[in-house]
Amino acid sequence: MPKRLQYGLALVAALFLAAAGQVQAVLPFHFGLYPAGPLDGITDIPGVRVGHVTLVEGGDVRTGATGIVPTSDPWNNKVSAAALAFNGNGEMTGTHWINTSGYLEVPIVLTNTLNVGLADDGVVDWMIRHYPNVGRTDDVPLPVVAECDDQLLNNIQLRSVKQANIVSVLDDAKEGQFARGSVGAGTGMRAFGFKAGIGSASRVLPADLGGYRIGVLVNDNTGSSREALTIVGVPVGEKLKNEYKTLFPQHLSEATLHGRMESGSIIIVVATNAPLDSRQLHAILLRAALGMGRTGLTSDVGSGDLFVGFSTGYVFKRSAEWKIVAPSTPIVEDNATLNALYRATAEATQAAIYDALFEAKTMTGNGTTVFGLPDDRVLQMLRTAGAIE
């Protein structure tokens, strides 16, 4: 097994700045109707934990995994959930059971496409470790593993993410601020022709609408459509379309480049503490799609745009092995609150995609160099257009 390097400097810096209360770990501007939570991330939903393993080694390992643990004890406190394939050119396992049961009882793991199998097996390891009776005297878990293809920067056939990495990611997942950009499953991602990866954002509803929170985490790998990139309404991609072009190795044929250009995916995870059932979370995920669309994306044929949402406010409890008790909390039914949750979801998704771009820096891998978004230049464009202050 190759040696693993934690993708050090950037991560440390991000965490340091975040700890210092600065915005460097989060999107450097705000937009929309609702304020962000204190972390401007999915961990603004109390109890949600995030962890990464980042594998950068030699010239051709640029990959990793990201774990989202929905609550401290998911097997015994199953959170209400829904899953949606907006465009299904990709994998998110475990969705049949999410949609049939209406809940999520395992962590969510993101990784590269060909690592889905080992990551799934790693989730099983972690589940057995924490719930030793699964498959013995208790029911079996069905892992939720979602992928994006990082073959551009990573030798994906290697399947560098091993089961032990997954166990670590899940054990090390923490509440509070976390790194974004080229970390974890986001390590080898590219979106709009820029370096991308993990992004996150959150929105908080006013107190008179319950004060509920929406947190979104994305792994953005939406490919090459530079000219489509729109940031808070400003056609940034159009302005930058002839710059920062990815440097491809010479041995790749036109057909391969063209194929890869058409390819791309995004995984969107939406969390909330508003008590919503699976039917309502399905509606929430459709609004995540609308937020995605506002960045200029139209969800290509080659895109695995797979979404999962959960609510820590509507919980199915395990009362004993093989026994589950339904929530007694009523779901949110007030239209004004639901509409606000929809808007907050669209805003947070849009912001999370921007965050992925702003946090990810230029990376070379597999003979290819993908440039990071020129943050300062873009911020200046947004200011000039009056889109941000």
Next chain:
Amino acid sequence: MPKRLQYGLALVAALFLAAAGQVQAVLPFHFGLYPAGPLDGITDIPGVRVGHVTLVEGGDVRTGATGIVPTSDPWNNKVSAAALAFNGNGEMTGTHWINTSGYLEVPIVLTNTLNVGLADDGVVDWMIRHYPNVGRTDDVPLPVVAECDDQLLNNIQLRSVKQANIVSVLDDAKEGQFARGSVGAGTGMRAFGFKAGIGSASRVLPADLGGYRIGVLVNDNTGSSREALTIVGVPVGEKLKNEYKTLFPQHLSEATLHGRMESGSIIIVVATNAPLDSRQLHAILLRAALGMGRTGLTSDVGSGDLFVGFSTGYVFKRSAEWKIVAPSTPIVEDNATLNALYRATAEATQAAIYDALFEAKTMTGNGTTVFGLPDDRVLQMLRTAGAIE
């Protein structure tokens, strides 16, 4: 039965201007990756016909119906089709059969909510007139009727649209340019707190991507969320949020106003001549949703956001009574072409929504006055922001 007035002046003017080659019948600016077709409307798809009946009478009749006939002989030339309820607080009949069969064999009719029944019966009248054997020696038709609620400006309990109106609308439907704004089913609509109604737009792919066309027609009734209105990225609604406020009659309670404010719907009809099957048209409709999202909408709980798409390029032919023959045309499978169709759909949907706003003028009905979008002022805003030339 009350007397019917053709909503004359505006309609005549629109048609006159259109005939004169001016853009007044269509959106006065262009945006996006692909050019519009010559009519910038759904009738840019050869064979597609549109008709309206507009009922404006006394103080409280502000309603109508719009017919879209997908091809000159839909019962014998069934166009490939799909339907989607993005948010189902509304009605579009006939969708079970569209999605099961993969085709559309009747016209599409749009009207007000409580007129769905009579409009359905009117479609049956029209079908019997044109296909006298239906239900006798041939199969029965299942009408496709979709609605939006115009109770704000119209006494909707009256059900002013009668069967004969529907027969006329469908018989009078024509290829070529057609009126938009407060006409037909759009007569009593309101969106973003402005007068709205029927809008349409089209996009044409480059010749090397087949030169296919996408045409969209919307009936936009998406309500009150003024501050959300975003036109080609410019937050126009935010700038106008304290002006042009709808004048409500005093007798309406706060609760009623509040309820109506939360309510709203949009019907989206997408047509193309690209050979696409039902599965692919379903994907197209999801991209229409993304275009819708770019106007600032997030599809409220109270919204009937119901979409139907069809392709005149993939046709199931009736060879005899009760006998249908599948298309022998291969569907489009090239990713570049499909992605372009997706983008064109999103663009045309976004443009059609703007068109509805730009074409509809201030209207009073049912004691309520809804103001039209201040077109020139908005165009100036867009120019100032550099969003249009």
Next chain:
Amino acid sequence: MPKRLQYGLALVAALFLAAAGQVQAVLPFHFGLYPAGPLDGITDIPGVRVGHVTLVEGGDVRTGATGIVPTSDPWNNKVSAAALAFNGNGEMTGTHWINTSGYLEVPIVLTNTLNVGLADDGVVDWMIRHYPNVGRTDDVPLPVVAECDDQLLNNIQLRSVKQANIVSVLDDAKEGQFARGSVGAGTGMRAFGFKAGIGSASRVLPADLGGYRIGVLVNDNTGSSREALTIVGVPVGEKLKNEYKTLFPQHLSEATLHGRMESGSIIIVVATNAPLDSRQLHAILLRAALGMGRTGLTSDVGSGDLFVGFSTGYVFKRSAEWKIVAPSTPIVEDNATLNALYRATAEATQAAIYDALFEAKTMTGNGTTVFGLPDDRVLQMLRTAGAIE
């Protein structure tokens, strides 16, 4: 407008026998794991009301309508609900909102295919009469109207069911026993080449599984596939395939006969008092399909197999105009109870289909004679095979 005859004698007799405590209004045998309720019908669910209007006139009017009112005040007490198009060659309106909202707030009306429009308009009449503020200061209703094609026995182009019939059906709908067979929407139906129509059945769970009830009402029009008919496992249709053949008028061509033979539909309405949400009711409807399959049906291409289910045990209450409050009852989560509900649903659906056949008698209409199932002979077959006692 032609004169209407209430389809007197048979109806009166059925009700008389039912009132006298005899089994003639219900299936004359029982099968399955769970007992039937006292009425062996959908009205075993407390609060559910059923009504019929039966139109038999001259030689070619053999049609009607059936209303199912889910609760005494559906607009204010919205019952949890789901709808499913198992095969969508037919119409059931109102399903977009059922599946989006998770509830049903209007009555369900069944009628013939070309009468959907007028029946829809009749439901609007009834709603306005009972809830005069709908569409004025309150939200608008979306009727649920489902159809089967009775062109075989009925001049369907006449659209003999008028709005006033629908208002009567709904106002006259009652709790307690009700007529089945060739009544209401079932008047002109044919299934397995026998006369069919309305059937109903129920099942009651044991007390230790909550004592919940499942009631099913079907309108069975599943056509001509005589040889497929299987009654509690006995291939009755195979034995009777050369007898009781429908007498068609000579003027019908082979193609027409063939087309009609391939056509057919079934509407299935499932009611329960178990607290189930929309997601769970969707699962219940899939089990109704399994019960349907046990009669030998395979849901033909030409079949409108449209199902709706509701629970009076999980109710969304209107607290004011435009305001709804979610249920505070927890949903059933116990697997044993849910599995029993699934089985009870399959059994009651299967029984309801048999009931439709056993209750419907030979009828001539439109120049065609459809024979009723030879009840006594079939019962003897079942006894001989040991399938019933």
Next chain:
Amino acid sequence: MPKRLQYGLALVAALFLAAAGQVQAVLPFHFGLYPAGPLDGITDIPGVRVGHVTLVEGGDVRTGATGIVPTSDPWNNKVSAAALAFNGNGEMTGTHWINTSGYLEVPIVLTNTLNVGLADDGVVDWMIRHYPNVGRTDDVPLPVVAECDDQLLNNIQLRSVKQANIVSVLDDAKEGQFARGSVGAGTGMRAFGFKAGIGSASRVLPADLGGYRIGVLVNDNTGSSREALTIVGVPVGEKLKNEYKTLFPQHLSEATLHGRMESGSIIIVVATNAPLDSRQLHAILLRAALGMGRTGLTSDVGSGDLFVGFSTGYVFKRSAEWKIVAPSTPIVEDNATLNALYRATAEATQAAIYDALFEAKTMTGNGTTVFGLPDDRVLQMLRTAGAIE
């Protein structure tokens, strides 16, 4: 009842061969409207290959894997496909892409629940071996792996199926007859309280309906509901409910036994050579559910009833890396043919489930003994009831 013709020579040959090697390879009786193909199995569809790896070791390894390769070169000849979660308490990976693309481009692998990860990784190994450019210069594959829980007889936490097993299974998969019962993924299965596992069956349409074939393979693990078992209409399970009871080890608690009793799953794979698109194959899979229901199953809450169907008659060809060409074959549109395909699917599914029971023999594992169906006794019951000759 008409005389049944045992499809003579082929069956005799099959039985002879089976007797020479193992026990009966196919169901020892026939029922239904359509004859079986020569192998009465999924391999009656030309080009379809099946392989097994069966792991029986020590006291607690009773598991394996089964591979179905849809065509000799699936990556380059993608077969039209659809997937359906009838009840989603289980895993079948790869379904998002099947339903979005409308095709299947990888083998299907069945295994135990906790082995999904390693099996997925094994499919990746196999794909890389056969298509070395995947993930390098070509697109990445998304494996289709489906599972059933064999914890009753197998120590499922061991994950005994390794990647190399999967590679072997797929490389060794063959056309022609194959073993059924307790083999491959079926090794540790139990259904209706009897030993079960892999079953298969086929049906052939008459020449005037195209002569198309339907082949079904199931992995039946549908648990404990003995009393529900119905074989061609005969309530066999009811008669045997107090015999052949599974012998559980004493250390298992009542709760565990109860939980396991409620659990169970079935994977259904349907193949055809009729040219059907994804939409139509979705309809086919719903009819597989109806066939399943005829065995007495109602698809429990704890059941992973996951279905995938494909057509070798409607093929998307890879013309170059990243390039696919749509089929030019028209889909079947004739109702009579489609209805026959639906019935054939229901029949073949029902037969395949019976086959799984008839082929599987008593097995002890993990301290538990599950008895095989007493074949001769059951055949006698069927003869006595007149259900078979």
